[in-house]
Amino acid sequence: MILKVTTKVRCPHCGKSLIVNLDLSQPEDTWIEDCPICKQSIHYSSAMANGKLEVTAQQTK
Numbered sequence: 001m002i003l004k005v006t007t008k009v010r011c012p013h014c015g016k017s018l019i020v021n022l023d024l025s026q027p028e029d030t031w032i033e034d035c036p037i038c039k040q041s042i043h044y045s046s047a048m049a050n051g052k053l054e055v056t057a058q059q060t061k
């Protein structure tokens, strides 16, 4: 059973669309990852909402 999905988010720094890999075995998660385009740190958080996994990307503080 494959629990990996990909979704698109917008980088909060440069505004480019990024592909994010998600692990559905941990639907509620937060992590930090560098934007592959502008190299700035992005704070991701994922959460289940209405049976759908939603990811938000914010600037790290």
Ligand SMILES: [Zn+2]
Residues within 6 Å of the ligand: 011, 012, 013, 014, 015, 016, 035, 036, 037, 038, 039, 040
């Ligand atoms: Zn960026």
